[in-house]
Amino acid sequence: MGKQFWGEALNYVVYMLNQTGTSGVLGKTPNELWFGKKAEIRYFKSFGAEVYVHIPKVKRRKLDPKARKGIFIGYDENIKGYRVFSLKKEK
Numbered sequence: 001m002g003k004q005f006w007g008e009a010l011n012y013v014v015y016m017l018n019q020t021g022t023s024g025v026l027g028k029t030p031n032e033l034w035f036g037k038k039a040e041i042r043y044f045k046s047f048g049a050e051v052y053v054h055i056p057k058v059k060r061r062k063l064d065p066k067a068r069k070g071i072f073i074g075y076d077e078n079i080k081g082y083r084v085f086s087l088k089k090e091k
Contacts, residue, residue: 001048001071008073008083012047015075019044045072045082053084 001009018030019039031039045051052067060066070084 005048005073005085009047011077012074016044047072047074051082051084053086 020029020031020041022029025033029039031037049072051070051072053070054067055065068086068088070086072082073085074083075081076083
């Protein structure tokens with residue numbers, strides 16, 4: 001991956017450390033201290049993994065593709081969702 005994704009990679013690392021890293025309290029992660037529950041690690045994705053983004057039915061026609069290829073670059077800060085770099089649109 002190119003240098004343009006270094007900022008995204010840093011955000012990803014910080015997110016992962018907050019979810020699974022250590023804190024000043026023995027045996028607790030920062031996420032546990034803040035929200036009171038353990039992180040769901042089964043939903044974690046690898047940075048730079050190839051993913052497919054679903055295209056809603058209202059934005060496609062009958063024979064159009066149902067998904068678009070992209071690269072996973074992190075988690076959204078404001079909503080529960082993923083950040084994906086679209087290979088087709090290059091954004």
